[in-house]
Amino acid sequence: MPARIRLLEVPYDSGCRDVRHGAGPPALVAAGAAQRLAHHGAVVDHGRVQLAAGPGPIVEAAAGTEVMRLVAQDVAAHAGHLPVVLAGNCGVTLGVVAGLRALAPERRVAVLWLDAHGDLQTPATSASGFFDGMSLAMTTGRCWQGLAASVPGYAPSPDDRTVLVGGHQLDEAERRLLDGPGPTWLTVADVRAGRAGSVLDRVVAHADAVHVHVDLDVHDTSLPPANSYAAPGGLTPDEVRATVLDAVTRLPLASATVASWDPTHDVDHRMRDAALGLLELLGTPAPAL
Structure with a gap:
């Protein structure tokens, strides 16, 4: 029986539809995401998230949590x-993992978070107040606990099942957390030194499955930048794919x-093509990976 994939389109950035990252x-x-996922024979069901229009201005934290x-x-x-979600904001991953837990509370899902940023800021440490910059902190239970608890199925992702990969644009509070008691930090240098496998071997002891989160700005800006927050010093598409393969x-x-x-920001479609190649990899049947 062919694999069944749920391709979920979430076209929101800070509660705004079809603009900036939401586009x-x-x-x-439109570029063929569903076809790439189906390349190896999977049946792809396509859905979209639609926020209800409110009477007042958008409140970023409220809209982000509703998503x-x-x-x-x-x-x-x-x-x-298999849920594969195309998202404007990183916080969507909290919803994905919560939905999995609602289906199978006993299943231990590791979170592999590939991102240029730590997303581990909190209201106490953030200088910008950008809600999505706190998304991994929220996923691991470090902030916005009341909002997180309103998501069906939510429970904090334990640090021993959480790995930040490729983070290189971090503030000092995030670095202290990652160097100390927080999630495992697999740096760009670690990936290039071949240390991903040994890190993931430790995660396997605490997990039954893995959620792969890829913020496309984990890629180096030698590609056209994924967004306005991208910074030099990231991974290549081959390194991203190899790390995902190591996990799955x-x-x-x-x-x-x-x-x-x-x-x-993608003047020649190279970032788009890297994303489509990653989707094709995600749609590959497990025995072939």
Whole structure:
């Protein structure tokens, strides 16, 4: 029986639809995301998240959390599918993992978070107040606990099942956390030195499956930058793919998020093509990985 994939389009950036990073998901769909996922024979079911229009101004934290809730509900409603989510913001991953937990509370899902940034800021440490810059902190239970608890199925992702990969644009508080008691930090240098496998071997002891989160700005800016937050010093597409392969050859793929692509920065479609190649990899049947 062919694999069943739920391709979920979440075209929001800070609660705004189809602008900035929110324009990335529909652009990837138009470029053939579903066909790439289906390349190896999977059956792809395509859905979209739609925020209800409110009477007042958008409140970033409230809108971002409502998106997480809708994503969690969609994942939980599609048992038997592999959720692959195209997202404007990284916080969507909290909703994906919560939806998986609603389906199977006993399943231990590791989170492999590929990102140029730590996303581990909190309201106490953030100088910008950007809600999405706190998304991994929220996923691991470090902030916005009341909002996180409103997402069906949410529970904090334990640090021993959480790995930040490729982070190189971090503030000092994030670095202290990652150098100390926080999630494992697999740096760009670590990836290039071949240390990904040994790190992931330790995660396997605490997990039954893996969620792969890729903020496309983890890629080096030698490609056109994924968004306005991208910074030099990132990974190549081959290094991103190799790290994902290292993870999914050790643990079953539970779900995936591809996030934060702003098409206006992609002058020659190379970042788009890197994302499509990654989606094709995610749609490859497990025995072939």
